[in-house]
Amino acid sequence: MERSHAPEVQVTEKIEFISPAKLTTKSGIPFYAMQNPTSEAVRLELLFHAGAIYHNPVIASVTAGLMLAGTSEHTMAEIHDKMDDLGGFFDSNLNAEFSVLNIYGLNESICELVTLIENCLYNASFPASELTHLLKDRKEKLKVRMEKVSVLSQRAFQENLFAGTPYGVISFPEDYDHIERQDIVDFYENHYKIGLRRITFVGNLTDDELSKMVGTFDRWENKVNTNLPSFPAPKSGSIHIEKNGALQVGLRIGKMLFDRKHPDYHKMMVVNTILGDYFGSRLMSNIREDKGYTYGIGSYVSENLHGVHFVIATEVGKEFMEDTLVQTRLEIEKLQSEPISDAELSLVKNYLLGQILQSADGPFAMMGLFSSVEINDLDYAFLDTSLQTILTISPEEILETAKQHLDWDQMLIVTAG
């Protein structure tokens, strides 16, 4: 048995991206539907222009948290019992720009479930007692979160990188003491009822059932003004947040970047992967696998529409913080000065292509990919360009991209510990 030679590897060169069917509600909100013929599992996702940037993080998160807290006809417990009857689950996610509500259920009862939930969402009454409770509970949860160095460093990074913009506003426990119910109701009226940006559906319904479901959302609208003030000059430099007794330091290093329409975007994604976005990345190899300073380190490009930024994130032993900064800088400078070897580049290319293949595997994954391009007003040509860039990018282009967009002097460095 010849074990020291690797079996031949085949490169993924083509991936078929499947488009969902597009329907629209009466008011023109797009409803995308992807068939899932082999399973009973169904998901409906509602995307609202109701992120934290439109008011403040507390208002946005509390409104999202109370969407199924009651109507004039039903209490929260009654709503949840009815959902349970149909085997339904509901969750919500909030980011700076959007509020995402997800309904999960079974194909056999999804029409009933969606009718029920749409009705509760449209008639949400934000009961005062549920609001009071949620504010207190959220306040306590935030206090717990603020004991973590990862959270402290992330908050300070966000607050400083986006200083002077709605993206840079963070919440504090005392903010939860000063919330008026009317602000929640107003936010709901202005960002949910008339803020529905998109509906996506993965399941197995007939055309008739689908168009009926689309009709359920005819009374929702999308009229939110999403024009944002421009971002001030980006901030760099170092900030430290003291946390007594911490054994590790939370570290964030990053800068503002550009959005998906910038010509260097795809190249930057390759650079980011090489530097810190997979297990074999330069940062993981150096800081974890060579030095053992951390359980994990990674770099990311944020998925916002605006205020897209690059960030390196890790928690390292206190005694390793200084050298982690030195080594991180060295790794970035190496990317900017030494061309990547053919062996490493071909590995990264193959790896990335395999990951995209995986992210297109199955209707739920495929809908995720579609959603991420659609929200940027792009289509699958964007993913095809991404594939082409990965297949053809040269060592020189990588070096140039790193030079142009990862200048250490422009980095904002936050440590908490």
Place this chain on the structure above:
Amino acid sequence: MIHFHRFQLENGLKVIFHQDKTTPMAVVNTLFDVGARDESPSQTGFAHLFEHLMFGGSVNIPDFDGPLQRAGGNSNAFTSNDITNYFDVLPAKNLETALWLESDRMLSLAFSDKSLETQRSVVIEEFKQRYLNQPYGDVWLELRPLAYKVHPYQWATIGKDISHIENAKMEEVRSFFEKHYNPGNAILTIAGNFENQQIEDLVQKWYGDIPGKVKAARLLPQEPKQEEFRTRTLERDVPAEAFYYAFKMEERKSEGYYFADMLSDEVGKDKTGKLYLKLKKELRLVHEINAYILGSMDHGLFVISGKLLPGTSFESMETALWEVLEEFKTQRIHNDDLIRLKMKMKTSRAFQEQGLLNRAMNLSFFELLGDANGINEESEIYNAIDSEHLRNTAQQIFRRENCTRMFIKPLVK
């Protein structure tokens, strides 16, 4: 219904193949029947440290991850108190790369000093990140030894003491491998768009020559029946009082496991459950309350945990908690609620079965329990549960003398 084809090699390796013609990906999942419960009390954390070393190069291949990434794949692993599970996901056409890598590390490791030194340090940082430098992070390090007096569940997978990791020696690591890492102690599951014969041939090719060994007998000290209420209060630098009630429950293979699992869904139900309605909504004692089970192979724990709201006391929470638990012991769960629990399980199962990796992992795990087909029989077991089963289970579990309680109080500064 999850279909599979099962066979065994002469060296003892059990293999499950699950065909999925719709996916371009393949999963290779390797479950080793070894976990933290198999460690010696003076060398805890070894199973998990060892999981890290499995990525540090094998006898013929210096680097595990590089070749897999070059084939477009990724890999990870986890260690529990019962098992160590490794998985690779990669484009199906490169399946053989994963089999080459996995079979070589089952054959033997590189055992490089550099790898041991680095992973020792990485695991120490993991210990800090997950257990020591988080609010409430060390609760389970303290709660386990209180709940288990003799069974090795008394330590967490990370180990009972960081010094065990600091002092780990190469010869000890090597003997851990010798004892637990061999084909007879593993279940290999492959999933993807392949044919039975093709998988049989490939597995024979890559794993056939790995020497078999007699599976070491597992002789674990059995935990005696708990007969007294146990309690401890920790003072920590935390913002809110937290509580943990850990009740002993039956082992994974028993019927009682399923009863306890379903009971925990009912007790821990958000928004409509009795605990939520009484302690969180009506009395405003807690800002968080959960119920869940640790589904251990041997006798496990049914846990109720939460955090107090400011201005309330452990005493008033405890009174209300036992009142609610008493209701579960005396009153039958309403039939509507039972149907709801089963409906939600049906949805959860449909979503779990969406993922190729999930299916592969679960097939391995059910084979470890005795029969991979258990994955297809579980829903029947749950569907047959009635309210009397749940009430009896509540009566068995929710007893003071079956309970270990941990309170965490903020340090007085």
